[in-house]
Amino acid sequence: MTDRLRVLIVDDHAMVRSGFAMVLSVEDDVEVVGEAADGLQALEQARATRPDVVLMDVQMPRMDGIEATRLLVAEDLGRVVIVTTFDRDDYLFDALRAGASGFLLKNAGPEQLLDAVRAAGSGHALLAPEVTRRVISQMAGERAAAEAPTSGRAADRPEPPGLARLTAREREVLVLLGRGLSNGEIAGELVLGEATVKTHVSNVLAKLHLRDRVQAVVFAYEAGLILPTEG
DSSP: OOSOEEEEEEOSOHHHHHHHHHHHHTSTTEEEEEEESSHHHHHHHHHHHOOSEEEEOSSOSSSOHHHHHHHHHHTTOOEEEEEESOOOHHHHHHHHHHTOSEEEETTSOHHHHHHHHHHHHTTOOBOOHHHHHHHHHHHHHHHHHHHGGGTTOGGGSOOOTTGGGSOHHHHHHHHHHHTTOOHHHHHHHHTOOHHHHHHHHHHHHHHTTOOSHHHHHHHHHHTTOSOGGGO
8 A cells, every 4th residue: 555654653661562563553554664762762753754643652751742742743743642541631631732633541442543543644633522521621620710810701811813714604613613523513503514514624724723623622712712511
């Protein structure tokens, strides 16, 4: 195959790297192009191999996965899927803010790992509904804390740049994206065809300079477009 997804595996445990490599290497549409034991090695390997997807651990020596993700995304060196044993909200939110396109726990099965690689490689975000709910909860909590000194008046916050470029329909789509809805679910909510919804989603991402749906979720909540009860 000529269009195989090129994957870089980053983890400080050699057995974990080998296990992931074994799962991925038997697939016709996936090629493991390198391995790295920490964030610094990940940057070196990514610059040399130009992967489509980077499977990134979080806790590693020299440079952790969050900082490595931030730098990889800044240099456009592949889409990052965080893979960790730590089901902790702070890792999740830090990873998403750093630009990760997905988040997966190491106890996920081989099929979930493959699904994550293929989703990221095809330009889609991997954010499961339960993860979206946690993002919503965290963003809502942070917003409430930030607004407390001003009597919690969200309306006092300036509207983020870019929102004015959205049409009324695109703004509706952004809100539904922020709630974690799929294109099909958005189509049902707005009584539109899925092809039309796909076009609206693409327009929203382009106008707001967002890479994917994960960034749209983060943007929607940081912009205060959604109430905490809407998650």
